Amino acid sequence: xxxxVDMPQTDPAAxxxxxxxxxxxxxxxxxxxxxxxxxFKCTQQVGQLKAAHGLPAADPDREARQIARxxxxxxEADLDPEFAADFLDxxxxxxxxxxxxxxx
Amino acid sequence: xxxxVDMPQTDPAAxxxxxxxxxxxxxxxxxxxxxxxxxFKCTQQVGQLKAAHGLPAADPDREARQIARxxxxxxEADLDPEFAADFLDxxxxxxxxxxxxxxx
Numbered sequence: 203x204x205x206x207v208d209m210p211q212t213d214p215a216a217x218x219x220x221x222x223x224x225x226x227x228x229x230x231x232x233x234x235x236x237x238x239x240x241x242f243k244c245t246q247q248v249g250q251l252k253a254a255h256g257l258p259a260a261d262p263d264r265e266a267r268q269i270a271r272x273x274x275x276x277x278e279a280d281l282d283p284e285f286a287a288d289f290l291d292x293x294x295x296x297x298x299x300x301x302x303x304x305x306x
Numbered sequence: 307x308x309x310x311v312d313m314p315q316t317d318p319a320a321x322x323x324x325x326x327x328x329x330x331x332x333x334x335x336x337x338x339x340x341x342x343x344x345x346f347k348c349t350q351q352v353g354q355l356k357a358a359h360g361l362p363a364a365d366p367d368r369e370a371r372q373i374a375r376x377x378x379x380x381x382e383a384d385l386d387p388e389f390a391a392d393f394l395d396x397x398x399x400x401x402x403x404x405x406x407x408x409x410x
Contacts, residue, residue, distance in 0.1 A: 216359050223348050223355070224368070230345045231372065232379055234338065235390055239383035241334045244327050251327070255320050264328070268335065275336055279343035285400055286339055292396055296389055 241293070242300070249301040259301035265294060345397070353405040363405035369398060
């Protein structure tokens with residue numbers, strides 16, 4: 203299904219290496235999508251629980267703890283901690299949209 | 307380390323359930339951060355390879371294939387396919403910044 207990049211002037215060994223790396227990236231992306239699906243299952247449950255008990259959709263203290271923890275994990279994993287924080291913001295924005303939809 | 311949300315008027319069983327879900331979310335987030343770190347290791351290698359061989363940083367055909375594939379995986383995993391596409395855009399924007407830094 204996947205095809206080597208068609209650039210005749212480029213070293214075939216480099217193109218083979220590019221294909222190898224892209225295949226690994228595709229596997230990691232599949233894993234990321236499945237973990238995200240599982241994460242949203244959990245946050246949907248959190249949203250239902252919060253809606254049932256009148257708890258607010260957003261929780262700034264919890265989010266601050268999550269961001270600090272993920273930044274620290276990112277440093278250990280050699281990932282830019284600011285990117286990890288932006289990533290969490292990106293996901294939390296989506297979660298809050300879901301929760302507001304449940305409560306609204 | 308983690309503490310139950312302190313809301314005395316809320317059913318303790320609901321707070322325990324909220325804590326349980328948050329603990330799972332924290333585990334999923336740690337896994338996501340480590341997979342992202344591994345993904346950026348691969349894309350850094352792709353960036354170096356592209357820079358060494360004068361290949362362009364962005365590859366719209368490859369990105370279109372990745373987006374279509376991830377949307378399809380998202381549907382199977384019961385994740386909003388538009389969110390999966392936005393997620394990939396978010397990561398690719400970061401990757402292109404890295405690649406341009408290598409080539410610039």
